[in-house]
Amino acid sequence: MSFRGWYPLALSRDIAPGTSTGTRVHGSEFVIWxxxxxxxxxxxDRCPHRGMKLSFGFVRGDHIACLYHGWQYDTAGQCRYIPxxxxxxxxxxxxxxxxxxxxxxxxxxxxxxxxxxxxxxxxKLPVAAAALRSIFADCPAPLLVERVxxxxxxxxxxxxxxxxxxxxxVRLGGNTLIACVQPVADxxxxxxxxxxxxxxxxxxxxxxxxxxxxxxxxxxxxxxAAIREIAA
Amino acid sequence: xxxxTLYNYDLDENCYKVRLLLSCLGAExxxxxxxxxxxxxxxxxxxxxxxxxxxxxxxxxxxxxxHEAEAILSFLAxxxxxxRFLPDDPASFGRVMMWLTFSTRELDAAVHARATAMMDAPGxxxxxxxxxxxxxxxMDDHMTRQHFEGLxxxxxxxxxxxxxxxxxxxxxSRDYNIDHDHFPALRRWARAIRKLxxxxxxxxxxxxx
Ligand code: FES
Numbered sequence: 001m002s003f004r005g006w007y008p009l010a011l012s013r014d015i016a017p018g019t020s021t022g023t024r025v026h027g028s029e030f031v032i033w034x035x036x037x038x039x040x041x042x043x044x045d046r047c048p049h050r051g052m053k054l055s056f057g058f059v060r061g062d063h064i065a066c067l068y069h070g071w072q073y074d075t076a077g078q079c080r081y082i083p084x085x086x087x088x089x090x091x092x093x094x095x096x097x098x099x100x101x102x103x104x105x106x107x108x109x110x111x112x113x114x115x116x117x118x119x120x121x122x123x124k125l126p127v128a129a130a131a132l133r134s135i136f137a138d139c140p141a142p143l144l145v146e147r148v149x150x151x152x153x154x155x156x157x158x159x160x161x162x163x164x165x166x167x168x169x170v171r172l173g174g175n176t177l178i179a180c181v182q183p184v185a186d187x188x189x190x191x192x193x194x195x196x197x198x199x200x201x202x203x204x205x206x207x208x209x210x211x212x213x214x215x216x217x218x219x220x221x222x223x224x225a226a227i228r229e230i231a232a
Numbered sequence: 233x234x235x236x237t238l239y240n241y242d243l244d245e246n247c248y249k250v251r252l253l254l255s256c257l258g259a260e261x262x263x264x265x266x267x268x269x270x271x272x273x274x275x276x277x278x279x280x281x282x283x284x285x286x287x288x289x290x291x292x293x294x295x296x297x298x299h300e301a302e303a304i305l306s307f308l309a310x311x312x313x314x315x316r317f318l319p320d321d322p323a324s325f326g327r328v329m330m331w332l333t334f335s336t337r338e339l340d341a342a343v344h345a346r347a348t349a350m351m352d353a354p355g356x357x358x359x360x361x362x363x364x365x366x367x368x369x370x371m372d373d374h375m376t377r378q379h380f381e382g383l384x385x386x387x388x389x390x391x392x393x394x395x396x397x398x399x400x401x402x403x404x405s406r407d408y409n410i411d412h413d414h415f416p417a418l419r420r421w422a423r424a425i426r427k428l429x430x431x432x433x434x435x436x437x438x439x440x441x
């Protein structure tokens with residue numbers, strides 16, 4: 001699978017300073033982590049030592065440490081410390097591949113196709129007023145996008161405009177949401193949803209329930225489609 | 233009256249719940265190590281006399297015997313003069329009981345998935361994993377909405393035995409091959425649990441240092 005442009009990976013809110021998580025785009029694995037100064041990083045999710053997932057590791061200051069044997073990497077991806085050989089000057093070649101990262105509209109974006117310097121311009125989005133939530137669904141991204149516009153829940157009828165194939169504007173119950181579409185793998189996808197207006201907890205809750213229902217609906221559609229395929 | 237004794241197996245997540253609460257309460261109880269694997273000592277006659285289904289943990293004081301982790305958590309939290317992990321007001325108490333029940337019923341799939349994945353216990357691992365993921369999703373959805381209100385724990389603003397009961401299955405989910413990647417609200421909640429005074433780990437739950 002070839003990568004093209006910028007992909008939404010997580011809500012900025014959900015990657016707190018000093019934390020990490022794994023994610024996938026078209027099945028390829030990446031680690032997202034945020035250093036203690038707030039900088040976000042998107043790297044290949046593979047420790048150069050024995051190939052274990054760096055997303056299982058933990059952040060200390062501006063280093064991420066692998067859970068398995070504690071090798072530590074700085075924000076440039078360079079290995080700085082090997083606990084089994086504390087006095088060793090670590091060779092420059094022990095380095096984790098890094099990718100371009102941007103934060104726009106309350107969402108962390110990664111770009112995997114280009115070198116750092118000539119990445120296409122990052123998505124331009126207005127500053128989000130409130131992060132709603134991410135949903136992760138067992139269904140292909142195009143199906144999830146299709147269901148967004150069709151799901152009425154308790155009087156909430158969405159009105160969707162497509163900004164591009166990874167950004168949807170969803171008008172729902174008087175609110176404007178931006179939903180960013182992540183193709184996780186062939187049959188998995190995610191939506192990272194933010195709101196353009198300030199919302200209090202009482203206003204957020206029905207929107208979150210709508211998103212939960214969207215996940216149920218999209219997955220049940222994907223299952224039915226899979227059964228039809230087998231039957232055909 | 234003799235002291236309280238906990239019959240414990242270090243690799244059992246239900247025993248860990250009790251050890252975790254005791255540590256957070258700063259309470260000491262005597263421990264007896266039970267050789268579950270490979271010894272199957274939990275199925276011996278003296279153990280069955282205390283816990284008929286052969287499950288751990290067991291808490292005992294003279295003739296008083298409790299099995300079932302959630303019952304033991306409730307007993308210990310109720311006994312704490314400050315009721316730190318079991319609020320008294322009816323609504324909070326009800327919420328704690330609701331999530332305790334959820335942990336024994338819905339997360340049972342997670343306990344079995346882990347036993348199947350790690351100790352070759354019999355079971356349909358795919359079905360167990362699906363059921364465990366459904367339960368973790370319900371938990372993540374709930375904590376997402378709690379966080380909107382600035383509530384950091386399952387039953388409200390303070391940690392309770394509900395959090396203690398729910399924590400191990402999430403913290404150990406990689407043992408049965410479910411990553412934390414799709415549960416951002418549970419990651420945040422787990423970080424709050426890790427910061428509790430007295431927090432301890434068990435094998436399989438890394439101690440970041
Ligand atoms: S695999 Fe990462 S330190 Fe060994």
